[in-house]
Amino acid sequence: MKDTVGISLTLNGTPVLLEAAPGRRLSEALRGDLGLTGTKVGCDAGDCGACTVLIDGQPVCACLTPAIRAEGRAVVTVEGLAARTADLQAAFLRHGAAQCGICTPGMLTSAAALLEVNPAPTRADVEVALGGVLCRCTGYAKIISAVLDAAGQGGRPDPVDMLGAGQAVGARIERLDGAPKVDGRESFAADHMPAGALWVRALRAPHFAACFTLGDVGAWAAAKGVQVFTAADIPGRNLFGVIPDCADQPGLADGRVRMRGEAVAAIAGEPAVIEALELDDFPVTWQEEPALLETAAARAAGAPLLHPGREGNILIGGLVHTGDPEAGFAGAVHIAEGQAETAFVEHAYIEPEAGVAWMEGDVLVIRACTQAPVMDRDDMAWLMGLPQDRVRVIPSAIGGGFGSKLDLSLQPLIGLVAFKTGRPARMVYSRRESMASTTKRHPAKMVARAGVDDEGRLLAMEFDGDFDTGAYASWGPTVAVRVPVHASGPYRIPNYHAEARAVHTNGPPSGAFRGFGVPQAGILQETLFDDLALMAGIDRLEFRRRNALRDGDRSVCGQQMQGVGIGPCLDALQDPWVRALEAAEAFNADHQGVKRGVGVASCWYGCGNTGMPNPSTMRLGITPEGRLRLHQGATDLGQGSNTVIPQICADALGVPLSEFTFIGPDTALTPDAGKTSASRQTVVSGNAAYLAGKALRAKLLALSNMGETARIGFEPGAVIVTDGAERRRIDLAGQPVDPHGYALAVEESYDPPTEALDENGQGRPYAVYGYGAHLAEVEVDLALGTVRVIRLTAAHDLGRVINPMLAEGQIEGGVAQGLGLALMEEFIPGRTENLHDYLIPTAGDMPEIVPILIETPDPEGPYGAKGLGEHALIPTAPAILNAIRHASGAKITRLPALPHRVLAAIREAQG
């Protein structure tokens, strides 16, 4: 029976005949059948709005629209929008409104629909119109500004002129990779659909803990017309993990699963077969086992071990000890004690994992969304039993990562299918699959106490935390080590003892998520410090200024600190703090049922790996034709490294950005720039790019025998070096070329100078730290426990601001994630595996965000720059919690601060 029909529609102004099943999602028809992949799919449930298209001018979710409904209608996608609303796209670029770009098509179509019916919208109108599209990167601030700008209702940034040599660092330039993000051309992992590819689905565990046996898989596969691959098919070592010494996760489970959603089999077939496939009758028999879902149960005596040899289910513990905490507490005038508990937090990038693998000769090529191409390559080589040079990883454009896309997800499945069948293999995770099976932020159960002298100076602190690391190691060790180093906050504490443990449970693996456990620790530390300030009778901001680290101080790891910017950040908040306190007081005098409050919190965060090597390498070459190319292997998840690293390199070399062509990332074409995590790319890869720029400049100056003030330019087949009236020509045409095809090239590495921590956590864990402090102003409804954040002032020390617009975008996005962490985000395995039960902030939930950029140069960073990506979210949640308490008395010890928890805490405070 023929189940497709001809559907006549007008698509982006052109009549089109679509042949599709009437009930097919319009999103699938547009992307798959008509090849318009600008429309993105984030949830297939109307929860994210990424697939928003216009039907007769009205925005709808294409994923919820049967294709037949397009019959006789005019459908406009982002590809068609580009021609009609160029102002809007330009405004998105001008404001930096697209970071990763995955929500951008939905934002643009929704905004275009708004401007059609309401050419002069207010901010509130824009928030409502965009309320159906989720963004995880931007905090919505720049998107709303861009829409208002396009409508002539908001500010327009001054245009940045064509930049000359040496003018790139510090310039508010549009992202260099921005254009395809606003016209629908950007190719994310799911957008690549090679002809002839097998499609892949996974059979996943329905239980938290179980053993299983497989039945007659061959017969099932034959009956279904598919191929099935299981653990027995994995040619190499069936284990992977981001930390090689702890690799413990199977590519496909072998007889036992330790978490819900663990992959048991990869099923490959023709697209139509896979789309229609039912997995209910897959021949597998489960023997469910008791599951450990809390760290306390997992640590209890006699609890079964998830991994042999990890006693007490403790993967690893971290410790930092300095001074004599007992003596410190003995001398303290005030001692505050506290505890806090946080939930699993989902990264909730709008792009579910996707990728395609294929064979090129005997090389396995994987094009997928990833933050760590070289780590992916190495792990895939292990799994497939191949040497590293027979695996090539090409990162696609990536629709948000925030740490989770550091780990392998579907790469073992598509890699295995391509390797075994020789055919391209494509897989796209469903939203449920993505949320169930990929990493999360560690839930933490923490206790701490801290003491001060009679002037409010910190004398001692103790911290202890169990971090639920879930079924597999992932980044658990990193969290356990990072937390004790950072749990002091950016403060001088002479006597300190902090421990954190990564504890296995049958939950999803907890991995990297913007801050590696530091945001959780910061919640307890910063709320505890409010207690101390109140006990000591000191203004809460003054308390922090008094204790803030300064240049030359030693951190709790004994590291002598340089370029410390926390003081200037707190200083920058002084005036806003006073104004906010006065405003809250005035408001509260006039209002009974709702009260306003103000809170402050600090952060610090070490950039890069903790006391371990962490190199990045950049290659810069000039072709015989005179083209300048930067091989840049750092993945840009939206945070901006594709722009920031070239800005640094351009100024180091001393040529305008416009001279550059960019290559990569691609493990076959770019040297290892390391992973995009730990706020390291600006500092570490930025330094490598700086060194490469300087090295090539030195080479060119030497070849032309010119001095440091010379200018470098390019002509076909030559480099021209000038200084005043002097002009020298370096001919490239006759030069021999290197294996990469360059007449002249340099390759430079940078590895931050760190020292491993000793048994007391003493050493030099990071070369560079960044600092920040947030001031939250909130309104609490005393009868309902609801919280509205009114304004968030975020001061961040970046050392040197390479690109102010991108920096603001990082801050605004970090604030949004911090607000979600504080107020609404709680992942419950098996229960909230979608984006309507798991809530992230929408456009209307965001406060006004006031970023303040501080520059306290770091001696080690490129041009003095420090990292920012993770810092931006760390202080938000504790600042909000401190503000809630100031407003209402409510002390929140369990996050998120959902209305019922806030109300209970208000009642408790009222006694």
Added chain:
Amino acid sequence: MSLYLRPSELQEALAALAAAPVRVAAGCTDLFPATERAALPGPVLDITGIAGLGGISETPEGLRIGAITTWAEIARAALPGGFDMLRQAAREVGAWQIQNAGTIGGNLCNASPAADGVPPLLALGAQVELASTAGTRRLAVAEFLQGPRRTALNPGELLLAVHVPKAAGAGASRFLKLGARKSLVISIVMVAVRLVARDGRTAEVALSVGACGPVASRLPAVEAALTGLPLADLARAIRAGDVANALSPIDDIRADARYRQGAAVEVLRRAVADCAGALA
């Protein structure tokens, strides 16, 4: 029959419904999220091609809202004050995209305890018109909704329209929804309030609460207690016990039952006060 039927005539739809079980599709905002497939699993009866099922029209007895009328259409319709709460609810269903697709009939047939459209329809005393090849019947919304995901629809029956009596348009009304975020949110508690005043006192009071029990419900005891009171006294005359007796909330991921009990009282008081203020 075809796996996907999209008739233009009601009789054809009813015949198909009578012949075999089919999935009735309108806005599809609940059907698609229930599957991960690329297409709606069939057989599907798509009723959006039937002309008579859409739109809002006046009838001798009141107002008829066709089953496939979208929330966006309801939000922008010019309707009397008693319908303000329905139009306000329409603007809180999901977000713009969902309001452009989701229908009033689908909202009722999906029978979610947290359906945004239900409390206002209860407070409007609305009825549903159901049809099958055997004929049509009317049922109060309160009787139509029988529990979470359960309705009084018989096999072969289709919801054609919602009818609201003319008198229900009188007075002022208010819908308030409490959730953990601004857009795209499933309610913790929602209330609908409709008041008719005469000489500064209430002549009619209609109250309902959603997301606090298996189905949204009217609050007859509270309504009785408020009827005839001065407008200014209404909010404080709401007794928490009367509200609690009408509800049976549960603990879930969004809130616990105890919170819902208290929040329902508070939100109800606010909506009543707001509504009374509009009438004063």
